[in-house]
Amino acid sequence: xxxxxxxxxxxxxxxxxxxxxxxxxxxxxxxxxxxxxxxxxxxxxxxxxxxxxxxxxxxxxxxxxxxxxxxxxxxxxxxxxxxxxxxxxxxxxxxxxxxxxxxxxxxxxxxxxxxxxxxxxxxxxxxxxxxxxxxxxxxxxxxxxxxxxxxxxxxxxxxxxxxxxxxxxxxxxxxxxxxxxxxxxxxxxxxxxxxxxxxxxxxxxxxxxxxxxxxxxxxxxxxxxxxxxxxxxxxxxxxxxxxxxxxxxxxxxxxxxxxxxxxxxxxxxxxxxxxxxxxxxxxxxxxxxxxxxxxxxxxxxxxxxxxxxxxxxxxxxxxxxxxxxxxxxxxxxxxxxxxxxxxxxxxxxxxxxxxxxxxxxxxxxxxxxxxxxxxxxxxxxxxxxxxxxxxxxxxxxxxxxxxx
Amino acid sequence: xxxxxxxxxxxxxxxxxxxxxxxxxxxxxxxxxxxxxxxxxxxxxxxxxxxxxxxxxxxxxxxxxxxxxxxxxxxxxxxxxxxxxxxxxxxxxxxxxxxxxxxxxxxxxxxxxxxxxxxxxxxxxxxxxxxxxxxxxxxxxxxxxxxxxxxxxxxxxxxxxxxxxxxxxxxxxxxxxxxxxxxxxxxxxxxxxxxxxxxxxxxxxxxxxxxxxxxxxxxxxxxxxxxxxxxxxxxxxxxxxxxxxxxxxxxxxxxxxxxxxxxxxxxxxxxxxxxxxxxxxxxxxxxxxxxxxxxxxxxxxxxxxxxxxxxxxxxxxxxxxxxxxxxxxxxxxxxxxxxxxxxxxxxxxxxxxxxxxxxxxxxxxxxxxxxxxxxxxxxxxxxxxxxxxxxxxxxxxxxxxxxxxxxxxxxxxxxxxxxxxxxxxxxxxxxxxxxxxxxxxxxxxxxxxxxxxxxxxxxxxxxxxxxxxxxxxxxxxxxxxxxxxxxxxxxxxxxxxxxxxxxxxxxxxxxx
Ligand SMILES: [Zn+2]
Numbered sequence: 071x072x073x074x075x076x077x078x079x080x081x082x083x084x085x086x087x088x089x090x091x092x093x094x095x096x097x098x099x100x101x102x103x104x105x106x107x108x109x110x111x112x113x114x115x116x117x118x119x120x121x122x123x124x125x126x127x128x129x130x131x132x133x134x135x136x137x138x139x140x141x142x143x144x145x146x147x148x149x150x151x152x153x154x155x156x157x158x159x160x161x162x163x164x165x166x167x168x169x170x171x172x173x174x175x176x177x178x179x180x181x182x183x184x185x186x187x188x189x190x191x192x193x194x195x196x197x198x199x200x201x202x203x204x205x206x207x208x209x210x211x212x213x214x215x216x217x218x219x220x221x222x223x224x225x226x227x228x229x230x231x232x233x234x235x236x237x238x239x240x241x242x243x244x245x246x247x248x249x250x251x252x253x254x255x256x257x258x259x260x261x262x263x264x265x266x267x268x269x270x271x272x273x274x275x276x277x278x279x280x281x282x283x284x285x286x287x288x289x290x291x292x293x294x295x296x297x298x299x300x301x302x303x304x305x306x307x308x309x310x311x312x313x314x315x316x317x318x319x320x321x322x323x324x325x326x327x328x329x330x331x332x333x334x335x336x337x338x339x340x341x342x343x344x345x346x347x348x349x350x351x352x353x354x355x356x357x358x359x360x361x362x363x364x365x366x367x368x369x370x371x372x373x374x375x376x377x378x379x380x381x382x383x384x385x386x387x388x389x390x391x392x393x394x395x396x397x398x399x400x401x402x403x404x405x406x407x408x409x410x411x412x413x414x415x416x417x418x419x420x421x422x423x424x425x426x427x428x429x430x431x432x433x434x435x436x437x438x439x440x441x442x443x444x445x446x447x448x449x450x451x452x453x454x455x456x457x458x459x460x461x462x463x464x465x466x467x468x469x470x471x472x473x474x
Numbered sequence: 475x476x477x478x479x480x481x482x483x484x485x486x487x488x489x490x491x492x493x494x495x496x497x498x499x500x501x502x503x504x505x506x507x508x509x510x511x512x513x514x515x516x517x518x519x520x521x522x523x524x525x526x527x528x529x530x531x532x533x534x535x536x537x538x539x540x541x542x543x544x545x546x547x548x549x550x551x552x553x554x555x556x557x558x559x560x561x562x563x564x565x566x567x568x569x570x571x572x573x574x575x576x577x578x579x580x581x582x583x584x585x586x587x588x589x590x591x592x593x594x595x596x597x598x599x600x601x602x603x604x605x606x607x608x609x610x611x612x613x614x615x616x617x618x619x620x621x622x623x624x625x626x627x628x629x630x631x632x633x634x635x636x637x638x639x640x641x642x643x644x645x646x647x648x649x650x651x652x653x654x655x656x657x658x659x660x661x662x663x664x665x666x667x668x669x670x671x672x673x674x675x676x677x678x679x680x681x682x683x684x685x686x687x688x689x690x691x692x693x694x695x696x697x698x699x700x701x702x703x704x705x706x707x708x709x710x711x712x713x714x715x716x717x718x719x720x721x722x723x724x725x726x727x728x729x730x731x732x733x734x735x736x737x738x739x740x741x742x743x744x745x746x747x748x749x750x751x752x753x754x755x756x757x758x759x760x761x762x763x764x765x766x767x768x769x770x771x772x773x774x775x776x777x778x779x780x781x782x783x784x785x786x787x788x789x790x791x792x793x794x795x796x797x798x799x800x801x802x803x804x805x806x807x808x809x810x811x812x813x814x815x816x817x818x819x820x821x822x823x824x825x826x827x828x829x830x831x832x833x834x835x836x837x838x839x840x841x842x843x844x845x846x847x848x849x850x851x852x853x854x855x856x857x858x859x860x861x862x863x864x865x866x867x868x869x870x871x872x873x874x875x876x877x878x879x880x881x882x883x884x885x886x887x888x889x890x891x892x893x894x895x896x897x898x899x900x901x902x903x904x905x906x907x908x909x910x911x912x913x914x915x916x917x918x919x920x921x922x923x924x925x926x927x928x929x930x931x932x933x934x935x936x937x938x939x940x941x942x943x944x945x946x947x948x949x950x951x952x953x954x955x956x957x958x959x960x961x962x963x964x965x966x967x968x969x970x971x972x973x974x975x976x977x978x979x980x981x982x983x984x985x986x
Contacts, residue, residue: 239941276947453818463825473822474715 073265073298074335074355078437080444081469082323082353085436088146088299088335090184090224091263097335098350098436100342100429101148101186102422103360104128106221107167109157112177116167117157120367123415124422130180134415136399138392143419143426144183148358151217152190154200161205171222186358187223188301188339189214189269191252192232211255223264225299225337228256230269232304242277246284254288257296267299267337273314275321282325299335300326302354306340312461315345319352320468342425344376344458347448348465350432362425366418371403375428376455381417391427393420445470491555492575493602498796499573502632506646506674507654507798508570509537509625514655514670514691516541516623521670525641526677532578532629543586543621546614549593552582553610575599575608578629583622590618599631641680643687650674650689652749652766653798657693660764663717663732663788667692667764693766695736695784696745702831705955708839709739713828715785720819722811729808733819735785737829739836743781756781758816760801761788768801773816778824785823787816837925838955845927848898852930855892855902856909898926903933918960918969918978919944922953928976934969935979 074097076086088095104124110117115125126134128144149172154164172178172185194200194209200217207213211229218226229252231245253268268285272278282293289296302322308314319338326332335355342359349357365372371384381403386394393399399416407413428451435444445466452462467473499505506523513521518541525535544552552571574580580595595610602608650656650672660667670691696712717734735758748755757780758773759766766786774780789812793802803809823829888905890912901912910932915921917940921928928934939945945960952958956972968975 239943242943274943274947275950276943276945279946280943456817456821459818460821460825463822464830467822467825467827472826472828474826474828 074333076333078439080436080439080441081351081471083351083432083436083444083469084353084355085433086335086355088184088265088356090146090265093146093182093184093224095146095184095356096433097355098429098433099146099356100346100425101146101184101337101356101358102144102362103358104144104147104149105153105156106149106172106178107154107157107159109159109163112175115177119411120363120414120418123411124363124418125178126415127419128181129178133398134412136396138396140392140419141180141182143423144181146184146186146356147181148186148188149221150188150190151200151214151221152188152193154217155194155202159202161202164202164205168217168220171220173222184224185222186225186337186356187218187221187227188358189218189227189229191229195229195231211252212259215256215259218264219260219262225265225267226261227267227269227301228253230271230303233271233273235307242271243280246271246281250281250284250288253285253297257289265298266296267301268293268297269301269303269339270322271302271304272321273304273308273318275324278321278325282329293329294331294334297334299337300331301337301339303339305338309341309343309345312345312348312458315341316348316352316461316465319349319354323353344455346425347375347428347432347451348462350429350436351444351448351465351469353469359425362421363418366414366421369414369417370421371417372421372424375425375451376458378421381413389420389424391420391423393423441470488555489602489605489607492572492607495555495572495796496575496599496602499576500632500797502630502641503646503649503653504797505535505573505627505630505632506650508573510650510655510670510672510691511570513537513539513541513623514658514668516543517668518542518623518670520673522673522675524675525680527679528628535625535627535630537623537625537627539623541621541623543623544582544584544591545586545589546591546612548586549582549584549591549612553593553595574625574627575602576631577627579627580610581626583624585618586621588616588618590615641676643674643676643681643684646674646676647687647689648747648749651693651747652755655763655765656689656691657747657766658691658764659693659734659761659766659786659788661692662695662734663761663764663786696738696742698736699742700828702835705835705839705842708832708835710741711832711835712736712738712742713832715823715826718819720815722808722815724808724811729789729791729811731787731789731812731815733785733787733816735783737782737823737832738784739782743784746784753781756784758783758820759786760792760812761786762790762792762794764788765798767792767794767798770813770816773813773820775817775820783820783823785816785820787812787819835955841925841927841954844898845929848927848930851897852899852902852911855894898928899931901935917941918962918980919948922948925954928969929971929974931976933977933979935981937980938982939978939980 073089074086076084078085086097088097105118105121107116108118108121115122118125123134127140130139130141173181191209191214199206199208200213214229215226230249233242233245249269249271256266270278270281272281285293305315305318308318322336326334336353337356338349338354339358341349342357342361346357365378369381370378371381372378386400386403393416402412403416405413431447432444435447448462448466452459509523510521516539518539521537521539523535523537525533528534555572575598577599578597580598582593584591592613593610595608598608656672658667672689672691674687675685695714698714699707699711700713701707702711714736715734717732719730719732721728721730743756757769757771759769761767771780774783791808794800795802801809888903890901891904892902893900899911899913901914903910903912911930913921913926913928913931913934915934915936917938918934918936919940921934921936923944939962949959953971959970961968961970962978967978967980969978
């Protein structure tokens with residue numbers, strides 16, 4: 071069975087279903103970044119401060135979730151192999167974390183979303199190893215894949231080397247070759263029913279063409295014979311450059327079309343916020359982001375996809391999400407809690423819900439095939455944002471037809 | 475409190491009021507504006523304005539239209555102040571006709587509903603200035619079949635006067651198109667404008683170049699030419715952006731306005747009439763009654779050149795000064811909301827695919843022009859080098875030049891005899907009496923990223939090829955509208971620009 075079915079298109083935007091083992095994710099979709107293992111114990115949901123509170127929501131734990139079902143906001147989540155070392159880790163805990171897949175653990179029994187496990191291998195490759203407090207394992211495609219399997223990944227990507235701003239041509243060539251060889255190694259490993267995504271890098275059509283040529287040379291057959299999707303990486307440094315993002319994604323779409331790979335779902339790694347609706351309009355299917363959490367940690371309560379206010383000044387009445395309408399959680403967000411994580415955890419979940427609601431509206435417009443509705447929704451979303459408005463109009467013109 | 479004595483009304487000095495309002499009008503041409511508006515409001519299909527000079531040297535202006543005419547009430551309000559009977563009239567109600575008071579004689583002949591009227595007012599301006607309210611006599615007679623209005627003004631006063639030098643067909647034509655109902659955009663902004671033919675006849679004393687001027691009451695855009703295939707066409711390109719109705723929110727209330735316009739190159743813009751400096755007439759105009767009033771310069775951002783745009787935004791909720799020259803409610807929420815929304819609208823225009831293509835083509839034209847200049851100056855430089863016969867290398871590219879000499883140790887290369895770093899093609903190389911134009915660059919991709927004109931180059935010398943991804947992307951996108959290919963793996967590497975081969979030398983290789 072194919073892993074991805076598209077059911078509707080409006081312009082270049084598409085809506086569909088991503089089948090991952092026993093879970094189905096409706097696209098477009100935003101995967102929140104979750105760190106499952108933060109150095110803690112099972113009884114603390116493996117710790118992690120604000121992450122821990124978010125995990126309580128994800129697993130419908132009392133008192134955080136308080137009986138409300140939050141699962142629709144966690145239909146698919148992203149986690150990274152590299153995050154294992156974020157909080158310091160002993161060998162014993164490392165082994166115990168890998169003993170049981172995430173979704174088979176009683177702590178996360180309520181979580182039934184799709185689990186996308188990024189390699190995060192760039193960080194580990196730079197460090198040369200996965201290093202805990204009392205152990206160290208050399209980084210390799212095999213190690214990364216082993217951890218992805220141990221997590222119980224529904225979607226896994228190959229190890230990759232993203233480009234950096236300072237890279238010259240030769241650097242990009244050698245990184246592409248390394249990524250391609252990891253991609254070739256990856257397809258020989260047992261996937262155990264998980265979906266494989268190919269990491270792709272490049273900002274222009276020429277770079278992407280060279281990338282795909284290189285990968286095609288290393289694989290023994292067509293890319294879609296081995297890979298179920300495309301994970302477009304290396305765009306985080308461009309997150310504030312809408313022009314660059316739009317060009318990169320448009321180029322990728324062109325390259326995939328020319329190579330008869332348009333049927334593969336496209337995931338953009340590490341991007342959300344103001345660019346996301348435009349990239350959806352261009353045909354990106356899924357995203358992941360940790361901004362919901364990081365802005366909460368910085369005390370930011372989102373008021374729209376683009377704006378936020380300090381939690382202390384937030385008016386919870388203007389939001390009808392389950393977090394803001396819960397008297398107990400409002401109390402907590404106002405500061406009435408013993409730990410910071412219980413103040414900011416609900417804020418993070420609210421921030422996430424706001425983003426998810428936005429994506430859901432886009433998804434519905436696309437699914438209904440309603441070009442005018444999608445157009446108006448996008449135009450209205452950007453009309454009072456002079457810096458990004460012109461890029462929005464460009465994408466709308468390009469994909470949904472000119473205003474004139 | 476004490477007992478109330480009586481009710482009192484504040485009084486008005488009528489004479490001063492008339493004087494002041496009439497004085498608001500400065501330009502004598504404003505009389506023509508007023509006359510045309512009145513005829514249009516009277517649903518006239520033709521209006522004729524004749525201006526001549528009487529034997530005593532005074533000007534006489536006659537305005538005749540075939541409109542609905544006036545009855546007694548209409549005539550009364552024609553002479554009264556602030557008492558217009560018209561519901562749907564142009565301009566500030568009841569003020570405009572007071573411009574006629576700046577004269578020695580006002581005669582009005584008009585007919586409506588079978589009754590003809592004649593009103594005569596003598597020496598209004600002199601009387602007002604002697605603090606006397608001028609009177610008019612009124613006659614009537616029945617049995618008139620048609621409807622019409624004929625007005626005659628003698629000895630009109632103005633700051634500038636109707637001097638022979640200033641009153642020309644050309645000037646009046648442009649004024650009518652730019653400032654009056656004759657330049658109405660109703661036909662572009664709304665569905666059903668009323669058409670009126672305007673005829674102006676000037677005495678030979680003023681302008682003897684032709685007998686009359688005839689035009690319709692509509693502002694014509696330059697002809698639309700959206701085809702950008704030929705580079706020569708770019709200056710005459712013109713795209714019309716069709717009428718759109720837009721809504722803005724002002725204090726919780728919805729206000730609509732209409733906008734229409736075009737984007738054009740210089741030649742196309744020259745087709746427009748002008749009043750004042752041509753360059754200052756482009757940009758985004760606010761309008762009322764479908765007539766342009768005032769520009770809002772802030773709408774076109776610094777990324778774009780204002781003179782490329784001509785847009786007119788008509789909003790009936792704008793309030794105008796008495797002489798219609800400016801918007802009066804500029805510090806209102808309405809004005810702010812309009813300006814914000816015009817910025818949104820202009821973003822749509824500049825992100826429209828045609829406009830983006832137009833900008834790209836313009837850039838190509840600019841580079842082409844620079845290439846044409848290069849062709850000329852290369853010839854000059856070869857001539858100079860031929861006679862001066864000295865080597866001049868004195869800047870940052872000197873190093874490359876020296877490297878070139880190294881490479882030529884076998885005598886195969888020649889000698890750099892002219893070098894100018896401000897040129898796209900910096901060097902002239904001489905060998906055996908033959909001269910070559912050579913573009914120098916540290917890396918090949920730099921040369922093309924900088925969009926230098928290389929068409930005239932006989933050779934490109936680079937230290938290294940540089941970023942091949944960038945070069946491949948240039949092949950994909952084309953270079954300044956031309957096909958380009960880099961064939962660098964060949965024995966004699968070259969780049970091919972629209973079929974023309976330019977040899978490329980990678981110097982680094984000569985040293986390894
Ligand atoms: Zn909320």
